[in-house]
Amino acid sequence: MIRVVLPAHLRTLARVGGEVQVNVEGPATLLSVLNALEAQYPMLRGTIRDQMTLERRPFLRFFACQEDLSHESHQMELPAEVAKGSEPLLIVGAIAGG
Amino acid sequence: MSGVRVLVGTRKGAFILTSDGKREKWEVNGPHFAGWEMYHLKGSPADPNRLYASQCSGWFGQLIQRSNDGGKTWEPVGNKFVYDGVPGTHQWYDGTAHPWEFKRVWHLEPSLNDPDTVYAGVEDAAMFRSTDGGQNWEELSGLRGHGSGPRWQPGAGGMCLHSIILDPKNPERIFIAISAAGAFRSDDAGKTWQPINRGLHSQYIPDPNAEVGHCVHHIAMHGARPNVLFMQKHWDVMRTDDAGESWKEISGNLPTDFGFVIDVHAHDPETIYVVPIKSDSEHFPLDGKLRVYRSKSGGNEWEELSKGLPERDCYVNVLRDAMSIDTLDSCGVYFGTTGGQVYVSPNGGDSWKPIVRDLPAVLSVEVQTLP
Numbered sequence: 001m002i003r004v005v006l007p008a009h010l011r012t013l014a015r016v017g018g019e020v021q022v023n024v025e026g027p028a029t030l031l032s033v034l035n036a037l038e039a040q041y042p043m044l045r046g047t048i049r050d051q052m053t054l055e056r057r058p059f060l061r062f063f064a065c066q067e068d069l070s071h072e073s074h075q076m077e078l079p080a081e082v083a084k085g086s087e088p089l090l091i092v093g094a095i096a097g098g
Numbered sequence: 099m100s101g102v103r104v105l106v107g108t109r110k111g112a113f114i115l116t117s118d119g120k121r122e123k124w125e126v127n128g129p130h131f132a133g134w135e136m137y138h139l140k141g142s143p144a145d146p147n148r149l150y151a152s153q154c155s156g157w158f159g160q161l162i163q164r165s166n167d168g169g170k171t172w173e174p175v176g177n178k179f180v181y182d183g184v185p186g187t188h189q190w191y192d193g194t195a196h197p198w199e200f201k202r203v204w205h206l207e208p209s210l211n212d213p214d215t216v217y218a219g220v221e222d223a224a225m226f227r228s229t230d231g232g233q234n235w236e237e238l239s240g241l242r243g244h245g246s247g248p249r250w251q252p253g254a255g256g257m258c259l260h261s262i263i264l265d266p267k268n269p270e271r272i273f274i275a276i277s278a279a280g281a282f283r284s285d286d287a288g289k290t291w292q293p294i295n296r297g298l299h300s301q302y303i304p305d306p307n308a309e310v311g312h313c314v315h316h317i318a319m320h321g322a323r324p325n326v327l328f329m330q331k332h333w334d335v336m337r338t339d340d341a342g343e344s345w346k347e348i349s350g351n352l353p354t355d356f357g358f359v360i361d362v363h364a365h366d367p368e369t370i371y372v373v374p375i376k377s378d379s380e381h382f383p384l385d386g387k388l389r390v391y392r393s394k395s396g397g398n399e400w401e402e403l404s405k406g407l408p409e410r411d412c413y414v415n416v417l418r419d420a421m422s423i424d425t426l427d428s429c430g431v432y433f434g435t436t437g438g439q440v441y442v443s444p445n446g447g448d449s450w451k452p453i454v455r456d457l458p459a460v461l462s463v464e465v466q467t468l469p
Contacts, residue, residue, distance in 0.1 A: 007158075013158075013161070013174065043174040045177070045178070046159050046160065046177045048158075051178050051180075052180060057157065059157040093157045093158075
């Protein structure tokens, strides 16, 4: 079970209160977790990554275990703590006004 | 008793304002989608409880929301807007070639007779259509593909397709407008398009009489007379009597002919409304006095409408999709400002009062007349 923390606006959109949990088959990577997240919450498609290129949207970042994973390959395995559910994957919106 | 529902899109959410036919007492419902930019909301003429809304943000991109109960509840539908084929390039501000990139949906225009069919005008300028209630979107690529696309250029707000008008007498005919490309017409339900800009004169482009490149801010039509269109261009208020084959200026005695909105009275196709704005760099009313101008002669002779509007120190703007007209017997006129006010005139513009004063900046106003 992978734990994912979404930005507040995406929690509202997905109609969830806190962390969400997703199951992935095989290695836990950014790609597999985001695929599972969007399969479970289809309304999130396009809000975290581009629907065609699958690239991360520019104002979002990925963190886990105090590491910035935003620029890592989406095929890279996530830290073991995330894979076993003791730490969440954080999807964080850039701090920007407006 | 009949009533009205006003759909207001703002920089930070959507609001729904309702009243009975007197339009004196109002209920304000919202914010819906708090914190998101709500560029436009519009109801289906075929089913007034079917609403569509364009929701977007710099963080999370574009979403489309749909309601089947007049805005009480919403559900996100499809948000995959993919240009048909190789998108190609348009001109950037400096004249260099720039690739077409989807940014947001500016305007949603539901079909006149099918609640599940809806058109979307997007930035970078293109037209999409859904025939399944917004779940799937397909580009009407004949518009970008008609040949002049590489010469289109963004206005200050982006290269947006902001106006879509469906001809109620001819289901094959659609009018659209793009800033800054101009107006276009399709006579085959969106398959092919032709620019309809003859008579427009824009001194800010290299060829002031060019086929495309004009910064059209908005166009409006009265359904009873679909060959007559009115246009608020960057500068100049224009009119065509032949479905865009030729335009003539009708700015007449307006104090300034810069502005964004233009609309037509529900029962008199020769009565039109604009909100003059000082200039392209000073986006606020002349002398700090917010004024609507009305022409009852289809242009050229304009009267100032000021009763109930701010007399001084008012420096708001009224954006291109932020005026709407109801169809009650005593025709109501509505507009919203970047200062967060939404004004109503229940008597065709003779007098005005604010429905709300302190919303986020208003991006769009659409009114539905309910049975």
